[in-house]
Amino acid sequence: MHPRLTPVLSILICAASLLPVAGQIKPESKRLSIQDKFTALPYGSLSIGGFIGEKIDLCIDHRVMAQDIERLIAPFRLRNDEFWGFRSEFWGKWFTSAMLGYGYTPTPAHRTIIDKAVKELLLTQTADGYIGTYPDEHHLKDWDIWGRKYVLLGLLAYYDQVKDPKILDAAERVADHLILEAGPQSGVNLAETGWIGWKGLASSSVLEPVALLYQKTGKQKYLDFAEHIVQLWNKPNKLTPTGIRLVEEALNETPLWEMSGAPKAYEMMSCFEGLCELYRITGNHDYLKASQLLIQSIIRDEIMLVGSGSLAEIWCNGKMRQNDPMYQGLETCVTVTWMKYLYQMLRLTGESRYADQLEISLYNALLASQTPNGEWWSYYTGLMGERVPSHLQFPDVVMSCCVANGPRAMLLSPSWALMASADGIAVNLYAPMHGKFQSPGNQSFTLDISTRYPVTGKVEATLSIPRKERFSIHLRIPGWSRNTVITINGQRYRQKTVPGTYATLERVWSDQDKIEISFDMTSYVVDAPSGVPDAAIQRGPVVLAFDSRLVPFRHGVDVPPMYRYSFMKNKDRSIDVTLVENPPVKEIWMTFQVPVTDEAGMRHELPMCDYASAGNSWKEGNLFRVWIPQPFDFRHLYINNLGWRINVTDNAPRPEIPAMYQKEKDLQ
Missing domain, CATH: 1.50.10.20 (Glycosyltransferase)
Structure with missing residues (x-):
């Protein structure tokens, strides 16, 4: 545990x-x-x-x-x-x-x-x-x-x-x-x-x-x-x-x-x-x-x-x-x-x-x-x-x-x-968890989940139960997971898993039974619903974003040799992003290398992070963006091409948590 x-x-x-x-x-x-x-x-x-x-x-x-x-x-x-x-x-x-x-x-x-x-x-x-x-x-x-x-x-x-x-x-x-x-x-x-x-x-x-x-x-x-x-x-x-x-x-x-x-x-x-x-x-x-x-x-x-x-x-x-x-x-x-x-x-x-x-x-x-x-x-x-x-x-x-x-x-x-459900339990969130339940047969049991999800798609759950009992465990199969594999004690679950439904595992459960799940964490390029040539990337439940701490290009500074880039997507709109195990910015939860092509058709990799971490320095004023014009140009990606009124100079005022709140904290 x-x-x-x-x-x-x-x-x-x-x-x-x-x-x-x-x-x-x-x-x-x-x-x-x-x-x-x-x-x-x-x-x-x-x-x-x-x-x-x-x-x-x-x-x-x-x-x-x-x-x-x-x-x-x-x-x-x-x-x-x-x-x-x-x-x-x-x-x-x-x-x-x-x-x-x-x-x-x-x-x-x-x-x-x-x-x-x-x-x-x-x-x-x-x-x-x-x-x-x-x-x-x-x-x-x-x-x-x-x-x-x-x-x-x-x-x-x-x-x-x-x-x-x-x-x-x-x-x-x-x-x-x-x-x-x-x-x-x-x-x-x-x-x-x-x-x-x-x-x-x-x-x-x-x-x-x-x-x-x-x-x-x-x-x-x-x-x-x-x-x-x-x-x-x-x-x-x-x-x-x-x-x-x-x-x-x-x-x-x-x-x-x-x-x-x-x-x-x-x-x-x-x-x-x-x-x-x-x-x-x-x-x-x-x-x-x-x-x-x-x-x-x-x-x-x-x-x-x-x-x-x-x-x-x-x-x-x-x-x-x-x-x-x-x-x-x-x-x-x-x-x-x-x-x-x-x-x-x-x-x-x-x-x-x-x-x-x-x-x-x-x-x-x-x-x-x-x-x-x-x-x-x-x-x-x-x-x-x-x-x-x-x-x-x-x-x-x-x-x-x-x-x-x-x-x-x-x-x-x-x-x-x-x-809890009338016939057992439902697993809706995949995170490291320890849950205590009462079974339909009125005995106490626990479920321990071990995982790094959604960093990876691997989930392992172990049951601890005093006596054998038949009941159901409903596993949520996310709508985005097109191919999900479930095993019980090493044996593959034979019924088809349907994205956007529960896989109902009804059986006689024994102490230390183990469920393993492998979710499909393929990333996909999502087109803007409005029809304009903007795109975003979603990996599992997580949306990706550019962050100026990872790609610190500003007008006239560190401009890359090629200006215009497009996401390098496959025919099914998937995109082969790579997880960075040791992110370069400690405040960022997940960082990925994302393949793009430049104007000459050459392949490059650029870093993106999870949306929740994007911009999360709060006081440093770093900029982020989810929807990216296709193709995009780093000379303008973070600045005023779409009407932003943001000063990105080094001496720009930065937003802060309200001063009165900070003062109260200091007094405490």
Whole structure:
């Protein structure tokens, strides 16, 4: 087993705190019409090593558990938000990731942090149940309901693990107060509240915690409120004469940028996360079908090569435009919500295509958004230019929406990496891992995975189980792996592996059975969807990019003898890249030598790296680029030929993590 995966004593110390409390309300399953095909493992059941495990640990240690809690709580005490105030979202965004981090590493120190965060927040709850940052006269305006949504999500995340009935009661009081102000009997159309620009989407997304609250309490008033919110989507209001019609237009496959509501990517997907939870309760097939069709539209029209979308935070037919220079492209909040939405659909359907998309987003857009030491995040993550740390939206809180949100997707990874199914287990993420399971026959067993994936395509998994038992292991076969070979104890798996599906290995498993997988890591040249002669390279789930640290050509400096180059692709559009085992730049995870031809037809090799590492010096201002004109010219590749406004001189100012945050770290 990988040395990083050695069980930690503190996990055992805290395990009791994660057990359900006897005598509580009936199990959620009694209130659900639909059971998930795949479910996350119990908290504390999984350890991840390797590159992804390191990034998870850095996120927990340097961002989530290093948070100054007082800064997040202060706005709830002051309640002085008015126009454009959304400080109320920060506690809930941060806290939901803190609960994921605690569930992954439930140490006493982490328990102290989450307990303090909840205690301090509840001290701000008013007698009528309100927890928010707005004065009474500004309730329901701008981002007030949006903030209450995140308060509820945070409280419910704490209750899920700690099972303290006082926390559930506090969450109910928050919801009851909202129902009083904006429920069916209030005379208020919730879908026309909130900031006018996003046409009720932000407020409508409170559907998710309201549905979750019904799942946990079984109280009809919360289901009624949830259904009321969805019904409001089809009613005309002062912001949208036709209503935002989310379900109807998703079912009709209306282009996202033409939907009646605002095409705000983050808030729209948040509404559909709530719709997924409501589907679990009601079994209304239209809710599932609408969620599936919307996600198909997003993949078809918006998701770019690196697994995210949006321009200036809105849907924009971005898949066709992704090779253009983008100002404010690929917001981190969009990446996070996209991954959370995919996770919902993976749970509900058990379809591997959602895990495929999760993997691409994780290895590219998400990893690229986190600073190398895990302490900060970018606001936008483009496909060329520089990596720029997020600005501070509210200096008093020392936070931005994307810095608060990024860890939620990173720390969601253990939830979908290995999952349980009715007939066994599913392997969705290939990384060094140690997972603990309960078999269909109710015996405990473990699965240890050893691999360098996706650096290479070799994966080895070993089962440890007390007694022989028949069950299924579902192995995700990525859609990009055209030829996958599986062996069990050295014997080749005889059934055909189909890319984009699960290979279901159903057999009687014995102790120390070994599964070996060889994925096809062939690289391919991808043409720009817009039809212009631009190209990119994808190797497995990883997108490649040029980085000026590897190819340091600048105008008038170190210009190579031949100016124009083209990727040297084969007839099937594959390209024979070579992995560099010892990358020349230590901050870069993977480096490859890529064959190109010059104007004279001569072959050369040029270095490219994984997209997540491209530009990741952050403070040095190195430039990167994914989409490459064919042929390309290094005299212009990194400079202003496409309108970049980037100064690449040695004395150019470099982006930095906000100075106030650095000062806070120094004081600590």
